[in-house]
Amino acid sequence: MLKMHVITVFVLLGTGLTVNSEIHSLKYIYTAFSKPVELPGIHEFTAMGQMDGRMIDYYDSDVQKKVAKQEWMKDKLPEDYWEKGTQSRQSKQQWFKVNIDILKKRMNQTDDDIRVLQWIHGCEGETGPDGTLKFVRGVDMYNYDGQDFLSFDDAHSVWVAAADIAVQTKRKWDEVQVLKEYTKGYLENECIDWLSKFMTYGEKQLKAASKPDVHVLAKKTRIESNLMLSCLATGFYPKDIILIIRRNGRVLTREDGLISSGVRPNGDDTFQRRDSVEILKSDIASFTCEVIHKASSVFVKKDWDHKVDGGNNIGIIVGGAIGGLLVVVLVAVAVVLVVLKKKGKFGSNQSPTSGRSSSSGSGQADPEEAVPLNKSPVVSVITVKGSKESVNSGDSGRSTGSDQGSSNGSSNGSSNGSPNGSDKKQPEA
Structure with missing residues (x-):
């Protein structure tokens, strides 16, 4: 992935x-x-x-x-x-x-x-x-x-x-x-x-940093005797952040069952991250959430107050993959x-x-175009089978063997003098 x-x-x-x-x-x-x-x-x-x-x-x-x-x-x-x-x-x-x-x-x-x-x-x-x-x-x-x-x-x-x-x-x-x-x-x-x-x-x-909001919360799990303890940092930019959960001063890791959402985008150009670990309700240890966001000069330490959140008032946007x-x-x-x-x-x-x-x-170069014309010849045009028209492409000049053909005699040379654009035809799958 x-x-x-x-x-x-x-x-x-x-x-x-x-x-x-x-x-x-x-x-x-x-x-x-x-x-x-x-x-x-x-x-x-x-x-x-x-x-x-x-x-x-x-x-x-x-x-x-x-x-x-x-x-x-x-x-x-x-x-x-x-x-x-x-x-x-x-x-x-x-x-x-x-x-x-x-x-x-x-x-x-x-x-x-x-x-x-x-x-x-x-x-x-x-x-x-x-x-x-x-x-x-x-x-x-x-x-x-x-x-x-x-x-x-x-x-x-x-x-x-x-x-x-x-x-x-x-x-x-x-x-x-x-x-x-x-x-x-x-x-x-x-x-x-x-x-x-x-x-x-x-x-x-890019230099304008946004500080993270930090929350520590615990919720019930399907196992009656357990809780899911989470440390959530949200609203920060840029995306580099360090998030740590400690139990009695010791940093919890994957070996302790720690899971992380990773850094995910919010809908406002900021980011969020949630780390969680499942613990026993009866655990009376001290749990601390530490967040370091270097860009905004933030170092936050928040202790869990051993309260259980009954609702879902602090949500996390689930990033899709x-x-x-x-x-x-x-x-x-x-x-x-x-x-x-x-x-x-x-x-x-x-x-x-x-x-x-x-x-x-x-005209103006396009950062998306993967084939700069000033560095390459134009690949032959591809006519898509079953279609009345050939398909313009360009980004990578994709051409596919037996499907190649030519259009308007433009099989070689540059096109329109564009520095980064391309008139190359895209290959079929």
Whole structure:
């Protein structure tokens, strides 16, 4: 399962020493349904960018426009950036629609059921003492009907099938050497360049830390003699936090039954984390919750008063992880899948993969586009079988062997002189 990595800070308790390195991330998440979903707030297609867990831009099939979600994005990026980004996501929306149909046919799935195709790609970088951002890892993953399908192994430059049904796609994509080179290049270079640029643009906001609210509570469990003791920190930013539960001064660990939610996003660009341990009601030991949030200079110690909370007044937003994609938008998708299954509108068959979509064209470079044209030739156009039109893509120039063709004679060379966009055609699954 893919997990969003947090800023790493090792705190040596009692000495105040820290290791001065930070992990930052830039990721783009796409979610497409096979047809409109009759649930409030759920769109047939959604795309968003996230930096360090905060949404920076957004697009959905109803608004049909890529918009900024942070003030610094509005201030620093020209109108041309948003126009080209809108064109890119409109093309991606079409690409997803066509490829869902391809996957349904491959899986012998009917049009009655609602299917969902997802893609997440991006990178993580580490800043050293000199402020230089260095590549740590990249992610390029596909998910269909709530199941992991295909991912790119950046270290070995190969596609990895998460299920037997994805082996066919893996073999097709592994045969396209230029595709692997482009994907690796985007993750390790282009994405990091954009992340560094965005960090500079939003430097003031990124440094603005929010303090955590800390709560200690205990609730009844199904076992009459036991209680679930929890330490909850919520409303903090950035996401790096240390949370400890002590019993008579000793730090509790997994060996003691400690469980953690991990850092999860709230709905307001802040985060939360809850650690819990099951204890006996009769335990009269002293339990203490300690929270260290370095960014906001917070060090909180709260003792449990041995009271039992009878209600659920301090809730925790449950972060969703569908097939390993631990991101905010997938929380909503998880809910949708559960609802649709209950309504009998979501099929049970598992399936294959996805791909990408179109370029942002000429003009302002697009941080989502995985294939910079100034570094590569244009891969042959793919005409989707069973469709009257070819599907524009671009992000990774995905092309798939026997499905290749050409359009308008543009099999080589650059397109429109766009520095980071692409007119490459996306491969089928």
